[in-house]
Amino acid sequence: MIELHTYMLAVGIGNLSFALLMAAYMGSTTPTPGLRTWMWARLAFGATQLLAYARPDTGMTVLAVIESAGWTAGLTLEVAAYASFFGYPQLRRHLLPVSSLALLLACAAPTAGFGQPQLMAVVSTVMGVGSLLVGAVLLHPRLPEATSLQRLIGANDAVFGGALALWGVIAMLDAAPAPWLQVLAYVAGYMLLIVNGFGFLLMSKERDDARMERLATTDDLTGLLNRRAFFARADAARMLAQRQGQPIALLMLDIDHFKQINDRFGHATGDEALLKFSTACCATLREYDILGRLGGEEFALVLPDTGLAGAHGAAERLRQEVMKTCVLTCGNHYTMTVSIGLVVIDPEEDLPSALARADHALYQAKHAGRNRVEADIGLRRHA
Structure with missing residues (x-):
């Protein structure tokens, strides 16, 4: 079974690759709301995961604090990207105080004696809950102009976010979770990386295409057909x-x-x-x-x-x-x-x-x- 050490390297490279892909895409079009923030979230996650891969060999506590801050920053940026994309100003207003408290707790965890397994269990739980909430938003029946792509991404977030949160909770309660839970957590993490990474990019492309179609068929002043x-x-x-x-x-x-x-x-x-x-x-x-x-x-x-x-x-x-x-x-x-x-x-x-x-x-x-x-x-x- 793949080790956590190697897993962090793989997903870290994956997130950095998605960030580069999004940067290239934004260079050729006008970015949709939230896309730039999403790119920075991928960069934060990728850098943090590479740090999680390298940190155990250093033994430096300060790097553990930076790693904890990186997980919080990445999740905060991801939620902010969704809030911008779907236009949830109330969520954005509450995001700063909540993320500040989470950042404080995350930075205090390494100094309180949390080891790498415990830290990853906490991070997995938080990220799993966050993905569950994102899935609930995307699957909400009142979401305006929801597309099949958004529903698919929402279902993926709900299923694999729940699996990741389940593994995190069990890992926090049990020092040696069952092997199948470890595999489930890895699969959930990969699916969230792939589907969310491509999904947000595709949703942005979908919205760009719709905007271009409106520009091509709609009179600018009146909004009627041209x-x-x-x-x-x-x-x-x-x-x-x-x-x-x-x-x-x-x-x-x-x-x-x-x-x-x-x-x-x-x-x-x-x-x-x-x-x-x-x-x-x-x-x-x-x-x-x-x-x-x-x-x-x-x-x-x-x-x-x-x-x-x-x-x-x-x-x-x-x-x-x-x-x-x-x-x-x-x-x-x-x-x-x-x-x-x-x-x-x-x-x-x-x-x-x-x-x-x-x-x-x-x-x-x-x-x-x-x-x-x-x-x-x-x-x-x-x-």
Whole structure:
């Protein structure tokens, strides 16, 4: 069976390797919250484990104190990394006093006559309990946007953290724990090293990919779909409606006199108007309706499973909701309005053709005095 001495060397090298891997990853991307702290935690654990490998040959008590401080520092940094990554400010506030007390106790343990086996039993217990708590956080049903990867890491932390804590408690109570417990502790330590090391890196990559996808498909100001993403989603909805034989409506929306808002009140007010407009639109729409910003003050909306009459009613509700919107920097007497062009997409019609017709209907709404809904006359048969 592998000895503790050799085990410390193996996991120490493993943790330092993970730290180098994370440093290389951060050099090629914007680090997610907690990733840099996680890297320092791996460095602290790796250095401490190498010290635990070398210290018995020196016999120096001061190195035992440093080793104890290293275990505490590594665990503190690991918890801080999770708190930053998942956004738990309350946990971070309590972390400093708790870790300070743990550091004091850890540094006092070697001077109180704790030998290497006893010290490792205490460390294993603390780290096992910490992993259990992390597992509970990752497996919590109310964790926002939890992914399968996070659940897998949480299950690993819970199972192997519990095993490590069990070995630590038994080792503290019994000077010679059973061999199977020793093997269980080693396996638990390795699994926590591998799964946590790769897991945090993969969770960071997963979050980075999601952020990049949002940047590629979302309008920066309003949070709506950008032009490219809207066209992709709208065309997919059009083809689905064609296959299922369901009606689908397309609306073009344009904020009235938007240039005057920018010229009179400034571009900051124009941005506020765009934000308030998009919020008002979303308040009247169904979850599966598709709204996007095509550019400037021009927006487009797709209403699946909606004929002309239903689309006209939805457009009127949206128009009235926009009129209720207050743009603070424009003054109390300013009323924002929107002109809307509406069509129902023909079964054999492509999206560019439908957009052209909706844009023509929008022009008619503008020409007729703005703040109104105009439908393509040729599609009344779809009502």
